[in-house]
Amino acid sequence: GIQVEQSPPDLILQEGANSTLRCNFSDSVNNLQWFHQNPWGQLINLFYIPSGTKQNGRLSATTVATERYSLLYISSSQTTDSGVYFCAVAVGPGGYNKLIFGAGTRLAVHP
Amino acid sequence: NAGVTQTPKFRILKIGQSMTLQCTQDMNHNYMYWYRQDPGMGLKLIYYSVGAGITDKGEVPNGYNVSRSTTEDFPLRLELAAPSQTSVYFCASTYEDIGGQYFGPGTRLTVT
Numbered sequence: 387g388i389q390v391e392q393s394p395p396d397l398i399l400q401e402g403a404n405s406t407l408r409c410n411f412s413d414s415v416n417n418l419q420w421f422h423q424n425p426w427g428q429l430i431n432l433f434y435i436p437s438g439t440k441q442n443g444r445l446s447a448t449t450v451a452t453e454r455y456s457l458l459y460i461s462s463s464q465t466t467d468s469g470v471y472f473c474a475v476a477v478g479p480g481g482y483n484k485l486i487f488g489a490g491t492r493l494a495v496h497p
Numbered sequence: 498n499a500g501v502t503q504t505p506k507f508r509i510l511k512i513g514q515s516m517t518l519q520c521t522q523d524m525n526h527n528y529m530y531w532y533r534q535d536p537g538m539g540l541k542l543i544y545y546s547v548g549a550g551i552t553d554k555g556e557v558p559n560g561y562n563v564s565r566s567t568t569e570d571f572p573l574r575l576e577l578a579a580p581s582q583t584s585v586y587f588c589a590s591t592y593e594d595i596g597g598q599y600f601g602p603g604t605r606l607t608v609t
Contacts, residue, residue, distance in 0.1 A: 390539075419597055427603055429540075429587060434597035472539055483528060483591060483598065484555060487539030 388413045390488035392473050399463045399495045407458040407491045409473030416476040418449050419485065420458050423470045432458070432471075463495045498523050501601035503588050509607045510578040518573040518604050520588030528591045529571040530555075530598065531563065533584040540587060546571055578608045 389412040399405055409418070417436035423429050433440050433447040435456065440447055444463075449456040460467055470492050474485040504519045522529065527548045532540040532555075542555030546565040560582060562574040571590075575582060585605050589598040 417596075421600075427585065427605075429600040429603075431597045431599060474539070483530075483596070484542055484545060485530075485532075485540070485598065486556075487541070489537075489539050 388415070388475065388477055388486055390473060390475055390486055392471075392488035392491050394491060395489065396492045397494070399493065401463060401465060401495055401497050403463050403495075404459070404461045405463060405493070407460070407471055407473075407493075409456045409458070409488055411454050411456075411473075411475050413454070413477070415451070417483070418451075418456050418476070419474045420447055420456070421472040421474065422467075423472065423490070425469055429472075460493075463493075465495050465497055468493055468495050500524065501588055501590055501599055503586075503601035503604050505604060506602070507605045509609065510575075512578060512580065512608060514578050515574070515576050516578070516606075518575070518586055518588075518606075520571045520573070520601060521569050522571075522588075522590040522599075522601075523569065524590060524592070524599070525568060526590035526592050526599075527568065528593065529565065530589040531561070531571070531573045532587045532589065533557065533582075534587060534603075535584050543573065543586075575606075580608050582606065583608045 420432040437451045470490040474487045501522045530545045531543040544563040546552045588601040
């Protein structure tokens, strides 16, 4: 089956720093999503981004589907950005959006 | 809108017991999903549904059953609970098969 690899596995930042998280996938996908799981366990959908670039405030994401990777950029990080960031890809004929998750990048932002 | 709601938030089961995890969404989404998340891991798909009366297996369906009698509800049934089913269970929904999924707050289940 498809492999989803995220890097780095762990990241520690000082508040205000920028960072780039990477997601590599081993096969063609129907779409790709980025999620943030906060320290309380809630999963928040950040981006639905099968290709191209999107921005939402301090966060932006770029997916290059032909090269099978996606990047999540966090600028001017804040302590509230702490948590785990998951990349998930959707596979399957006809869609159905059956997501395959990576293992995540655990981010800690210190004041 | 309440979005996706799940009950209970926490549950402890003894080995061999059964229970149903409830999931309800009020967004009129056709597609609903159940995932489990083991400690330090990403989520894995258990079952999904593309509409009332239609369900199918995901990546890790063994030990679980689902039903979808209405658009709003998608309960997950555990029969004969085992310690390997200790996990956090998330329900999600989306309006169409291509699009961002919206997750409930999760149910933390411990089987001892």
